[in-house]
Amino acid sequence: MTILPDSDLPFDVNMLDRLAEVSIRVGLNLQEGQDLIITGPIEALPLIRRISAVAYKNGAGVVSTILSDDELQLTRYKHASDESLDRAPDWMFKAMGEAYNDNTARLAISAANPLLLADQDPVRVARVGKSMSMAAKPAMEPITNFATNWNIVSYPGLAWARQVFPDKSDNDAVAALADAIFSISRVDRDDPIEAWKEHQNKLTERQNWMNEQNFHSLHYKAPGTDLVLGLADGHSWKGGASTSRNGITCTPNIPTEEVFTTPHADRVNGVVRATKPLVHRGTVIDGIEVRFVDGKIVEAKADIGEEVFLQLIDTDEGARKLGEVALVPHSSPISSSGLLFYNTLYDENASCHIALGQCYSKCFKEEIGQSPDAVKAAGGNSSNIHVDWMIGSGDLDIDGITKDGDRVPVMRKGEWT
Amino acid sequence: MTILPDSDLPFDVNMLDRLAEVSIRVGLNLQEGQDLIITGPIEALPLIRRISAVAYKNGAGVVSTILSDDELQLTRYKHASDESLDRAPDWMFKAMGEAYNDNTARLAISAANPLLLADQDPVRVARVGKSMSMAAKPAMEPITNFATNWNIVSYPGLAWARQVFPDKSDNDAVAALADAIFSISRVDRDDPIEAWKEHQNKLTERQNWMNEQNFHSLHYKAPGTDLVLGLADGHSWKGGASTSRNGITCTPNIPTEEVFTTPHADRVNGVVRATKPLVHRGTVIDGIEVRFVDGKIVEAKADIGEEVFLQLIDTDEGARKLGEVALVPHSSPISSSGLLFYNTLYDENASCHIALGQCYSKCFKEEIGQSPDAVKAAGGNSSNIHVDWMIGSGDLDIDGITKDGDRVPVMRKGEWT
Numbered sequence: 001m002t003i004l005p006d007s008d009l010p011f012d013v014n015m016l017d018r019l020a021e022v023s024i025r026v027g028l029n030l031q032e033g034q035d036l037i038i039t040g041p042i043e044a045l046p047l048i049r050r051i052s053a054v055a056y057k058n059g060a061g062v063v064s065t066i067l068s069d070d071e072l073q074l075t076r077y078k079h080a081s082d083e084s085l086d087r088a089p090d091w092m093f094k095a096m097g098e099a100y101n102d103n104t105a106r107l108a109i110s111a112a113n114p115l116l117l118a119d120q121d122p123v124r125v126a127r128v129g130k131s132m133s134m135a136a137k138p139a140m141e142p143i144t145n146f147a148t149n150w151n152i153v154s155y156p157g158l159a160w161a162r163q164v165f166p167d168k169s170d171n172d173a174v175a176a177l178a179d180a181i182f183s184i185s186r187v188d189r190d191d192p193i194e195a196w197k198e199h200q201n202k203l204t205e206r207q208n209w210m211n212e213q214n215f216h217s218l219h220y221k222a223p224g225t226d227l228v229l230g231l232a233d234g235h236s237w238k239g240g241a242s243t244s245r246n247g248i249t250c251t252p253n254i255p256t257e258e259v260f261t262t263p264h265a266d267r268v269n270g271v272v273r274a275t276k277p278l279v280h281r282g283t284v285i286d287g288i289e290v291r292f293v294d295g296k297i298v299e300a301k302a303d304i305g306e307e308v309f310l311q312l313i314d315t316d317e318g319a320r321k322l323g324e325v326a327l328v329p330h331s332s333p334i335s336s337s338g339l340l341f342y343n344t345l346y347d348e349n350a351s352c353h354i355a356l357g358q359c360y361s362k363c364f365k366e367e368i369g370q371s372p373d374a375v376k377a378a379g380g381n382s383s384n385i386h387v388d389w390m391i392g393s394g395d396l397d398i399d400g401i402t403k404d405g406d407r408v409p410v411m412r413k414g415e416w417t
Numbered sequence: 418m419t420i421l422p423d424s425d426l427p428f429d430v431n432m433l434d435r436l437a438e439v440s441i442r443v444g445l446n447l448q449e450g451q452d453l454i455i456t457g458p459i460e461a462l463p464l465i466r467r468i469s470a471v472a473y474k475n476g477a478g479v480v481s482t483i484l485s486d487d488e489l490q491l492t493r494y495k496h497a498s499d500e501s502l503d504r505a506p507d508w509m510f511k512a513m514g515e516a517y518n519d520n521t522a523r524l525a526i527s528a529a530n531p532l533l534l535a536d537q538d539p540v541r542v543a544r545v546g547k548s549m550s551m552a553a554k555p556a557m558e559p560i561t562n563f564a565t566n567w568n569i570v571s572y573p574g575l576a577w578a579r580q581v582f583p584d585k586s587d588n589d590a591v592a593a594l595a596d597a598i599f600s601i602s603r604v605d606r607d608d609p610i611e612a613w614k615e616h617q618n619k620l621t622e623r624q625n626w627m628n629e630q631n632f633h634s635l636h637y638k639a640p641g642t643d644l645v646l647g648l649a650d651g652h653s654w655k656g657g658a659s660t661s662r663n664g665i666t667c668t669p670n671i672p673t674e675e676v677f678t679t680p681h682a683d684r685v686n687g688v689v690r691a692t693k694p695l696v697h698r699g700t701v702i703d704g705i706e707v708r709f710v711d712g713k714i715v716e717a718k719a720d721i722g723e724e725v726f727l728q729l730i731d732t733d734e735g736a737r738k739l740g741e742v743a744l745v746p747h748s749s750p751i752s753s754s755g756l757l758f759y760n761t762l763y764d765e766n767a768s769c770h771i772a773l774g775q776c777y778s779k780c781f782k783e784e785i786g787q788s789p790d791a792v793k794a795a796g797g798n799s800s801n802i803h804v805d806w807m808i809g810s811g812d813l814d815i816d817g818i819t820k821d822g823d824r825v826p827v828m829r830k831g832e833w834t
Contacts, residue, residue: 033500042459042484049488056496063493064506067459067484071466076480079473083450087479091521095512104508 006046010171011156011178013046018187019153019254020050024058026196027151027254028105032059034248037099039066040109044155048109066092070116070159077120077128085127088135097138103246106143106150113159114342117282126311129281133315133384144386145370146242146362149250152345154181163342184255184333184346196251203239206327206416207259210237213408215400217264218325220272220352222396224289229325230267232359232379234368237261242362245370257334257349260326262363264379266295268322276351276390279342283308288389296320297356313356318383324355324363330394330414344388352392352411357383423463427588428573428595430463435604436570436671437467441475443613444568444671445522449476451665454516456483457526461572465526483509487533487576494537494545502544505552514555520663523560523567530576531759534699543728546698550732550801561803562787563659563779566667569762571598580759601672601750601763613668620656623744623833624676627654630825632817634681635742637689637769639813641706646742646771647684649796651785654678659779662787674751674766677743679780681796683712685739693768693807696759700725705806713737714773730773735800741772741780747811747831761805769809769828774800 006013024030036055040048045067052063076084100106117125143150161173168176182188189195220227239259243249274288287303297320302309313319326348334341334350341347359380361370368378376382398411409417423430441447453472457465462484469480493501517523534542560567578590585593599605606612637644656676660666691705704720714737719726730737743765751758751767758764776797778787785795793799815828826834 032498035504035506042462042486045459045486045489049486049492052489052492053496056492056498056501059498059501061501062504062506064509065486065489067486069459069462069466069482069484072462072469072482075466075469075473079470080479081449081473081476084473084476084478087452089452089479089481089516091512091516091519092481095508099506099508102508 009046010175015178015182015187016047016050018192019047019182019185020054022185022187022192022196022254023051023107023151023153024054026193026251027153028107028149029248029250030055030058030060030105030149031248033061035061035099035104036063036107037066037096037104038063038107038109039068040155041068041070041111041157043157044109044111047155051107070113073116077117077124085124086131088131090135093136093139097142100139100142100148103148105148108150108152109155110152110343110345111155111157111160112343113157113282114163114279114284115282116159118284120282122283122307122311125281125283126308129312130315137384140358140386144358144360146244146360148246149244149248150252151250151254152252153185153254154343154345156181160343164339180337180339184337186255200240200251203256203259207237207239210259210261210327213400213402215408216403217267217401218410219399219401219407220391220396222273222391222393224273225271225391225396227268227270227272227292228401229322229354230264230379231325232262232264232364234365234378235261236363236365238363253345253349255334255346255349257332258326258328260324260363262359262380263322263325263354264295265318265321265359265381266379268292268295272354272391274389274391275393276340276347277304277342278387278389279344280308280312280387284342285309295322312385312387315385316383318381319357319385321356321381321383322354323357323359323381323383323386324388326353327398327411328352328392329416330392330396347390348388351390352396352398352414353388353390355386355388357381357385357387426463427592432595432599432604433464433467435609436464436599436602437471439602439604439609439613439671440468440524440568440570441471442610443668444570445524445566446665446667447472447475447477447522447566448665450478452478452516452521453480453524454483454513454521455480455524455526456485457572458485458487458528458574460574461526461528464570464572468524487530490533494534494541502541503548505548507552510553510556514559517556517559517565520565522565525569526572527569527760527762528572528574528577529760530574530699531580531696531701532699533576535701537699539700539724539728542698542700543725546729547732554801557775557803561775561777563661563777565663566661566665567669568667568671569669570602570671571760571762573598577760581756597754597756601754603672617657617668620673620676624654624656627676627678627744630817630819632825633820634684634818635827636816636818636824637808637813639690639808639810641690642688642808642813644685644687644689644709645818646739647681647796648742649679649681649776649781651782651795652678653780653782655780670762670766672751672763672766674749675743675745677741677780679776679797680739680742680771681712682735682738682776682798683796685709685712689771689808691806691808692810693757693764694721694759695804695806696761697725697729697804701759702726712739729802729804732802733800735798736774736802738773738798738800739771740774740776740798740800740803741805743770744815744828745769745809746833747809747813764807765805768807769813769815769831770805770807772803772805774798774802774804
């Protein structure tokens with residue numbers, strides 16, 4: 001891994017300055033005096049350094065950065081004893097969770113090599129995945145529960161770029177991925193902050209319409225898919241910006257094209273086929289087909305990476321149930337790019353998707369509240385995992401079904417009606 | 418900052434493999450199943466990755482690495498509000514401290530740019546230094562108290578190499594620093610592990626002699642120095658290997674040439690002049706001269722960096738008192754190299770030195786114990802800082818003074834008698 005000086009990066013580094021501004025001001029909406037934890041790979045340091053500078057210029061308290069290194073991560077998979085795989089740095093996740101619950105904002109830089117773990121033993125990969133998921137729960141819960149403002153943005157890493165553009169030279173691949181990231185993240189517009197305001201207005205409109213409809217369930221029909229997905233009692237659709245429990249309105253995902261809510265953990269029935277590969281912990285899982293009965297996956301297969309997928313849904317009780325449902329038009333900028341990013345943040349925003357595992361307690365009406373008991377009673381799922389996978393396409397029709405059984409077209413051929 | 422691939426490093430990378438072995442097997446004596454926290458700069462990744470691999474091959478539990486980046490660190494000094502400077506990531510230090518107290522081993526990679534902060538406002542540097550020292554206490558105490566096995570080793574970083582070899586090209590400077598580190602750390606010997614055993618035997622001999630003498634105080638005489646340094650009641654001299662409270666015998670400093678113990682915080686009188694520059698938080702402090710009365714610095718000056726030094730000794734009550742005294746022969750390999758390393762780990766092992774601030778509670782006889790109350794009653798100092806500075810030279814004579822006032826020559830012209 002080489003960290004290039006800014007002058008050798010094969011793209012316009014001014015775009016990194018803009019992305020840093022969007023991340024701090026729109027993504028996090030970081031407040032004066034607020035502390036911040038950044039996590040990201042060393043390769044993303046050209047962006048991370050800029051984000052840290054922008055954060056301080058905007059009056060941040062203290063910015064702490066947890067840097068990762070792919071090669072260092074691989075030493076464990078390659079050399080650790082089996083017993084080691086069941087251990088995790090609990091102390092770190094616990095401490096991060098405490099910081100998030102104490103008003104520290106959280107920023108994740110996504111630039112991962114999608115195939116980092118592709119050559120590693122899937123049983124060892126799953127074993128680490130399970131112990132890490134369980135240990136990470138204290139750091140993940142304040143994020144899924146929106147205890148604090150958080151944001152995730154991307155950096156055009158080389159290994160990722162190679163995967164998205166396998167036929168290009170290294171420099172051309174990074175440049176192409178950079179262009180895609182900057183465009184999809186709206187930082188190539190004249191005024192990126194203003195562009196995000198306009199985009200937010202559109203998402204708010206869709207979210208409001210879905211909330212007015214107050215559907216009991218959604219019926220998905222597409223080749224290989226015939227799924228009736230019940231929505232949680234008192235669910236609330238969200239899109240783009242979200243007000244965290246510390247009172248700060250943030251835009252967690254940069255980019256984001258979705259409106260999303262919490263399904264009912266026990267009211268999902270039928271079959272569904274994934275429309276794009278899912279990259280989970282460095283392994284590609286493609287061709288997923290599952291059958292739900294009363295909320296739970298009872299049959300599952302995948303053309304590629306089946307073993308990792310089966311291990312994943314065996315993580316815990318809630319790993320076989322849904323925690324999120326999201327609607328994205330097939331004509332979204334990411335889908336229009338025609339690229340497969342092998343990165344959930346991008347691919348999920350190209351397409352309607354669902355997520356296995358932990359639900360967002362934020363996606364409930366005020367009268368339900370966000371307490372674990374209330375969320376559970378309303379049908380919210382609980383798990384140590386939260387894994388999105390894509391089920392949208394130009395062939396997807398979705399009907400909303402009201403409490404009285406009336407049907408309202410929501411999407412036709414992948415587009416909002 | 419460029420992280421070069423192994424093939425482009427201007428030194429023999431096999432030496433890094435040997436240094437990793439020495440660090441894990443001699444330095445830490447890492448136990449099967451034991452967790453490990455590594456801290457170090459990204460530039461040292463070629464060593465850190467090897468250490469992680471060696472740790473796992475030796476049966477480590479989980480190895481966590483906290484990577485730092487100089488440029489990222491500078492964003493704070495350059496852009497943060499004044500209020501920010503008084504904040505610190507307490508959550509991180511607290512969590513690390515808990516891990517160390519829970520049998521996690523600790524490894525620090527030293528490769529810092531000695532002049533990183535040289536261009537920053539000394540008042541801001543001191544303000545960060547103070548808030549960081551206070552926040553770091555929970556992570557520092559288990560180390561100074563030897564709650565767990567720990568180790569510090571070095572990596573030949575470019576900025577550091579430039580400082581030590583200002584007249585060489587970048588590559589030649591790194592190569593020369595690498596040679597010095599590998600030689601002084603004894604990894605260029607046929608069998609480095611065996612070489613460390615032999616060296617340990619020599620340190621043990623000196624330590625045993627000093628313990629048999631059981632001096633009440635030491636009298637230092639050299640140009641500009643006339644200091645009577647009282648030793649703590651029930652003090653015990655240590656050197657090289659040390660058995661931590663988790664029962665593991667480690668060799669904390671690689672390299673190490675010293676035998677050291679705890680002075681009495683209230684029984685130090687006279688004047689002392691530093692013989693080498695001290696690098697503290699990125700600033701060089703040179704020409705220190707201080708006067709002690711009853712343990713406390715009452716007059717202090719420095720030719721260079723005086724402001725930073727005065728701020729340092731004002732950190733807290735204990736910052737004006739001594740916490741460590743160490744004896745190193747003037748002919749030690751580091752001193753013989755004739756180099757000034759601008760790095761305390763090296764320069765302190767070239768020379769007799771003393772440290773301001775926190776004492777090592779480990780340096781007491783068993784009948785005293787290591788409880789804070791017992792250590793304090795015996796004369797052990799307490800502070801948020803622990804800063805070594807060099808007072809040894811070829812002109813230094815030291816007499817031991819027994820309880821009855823008898824004098825025994827300990828060192829003449831900087832050498833053991």
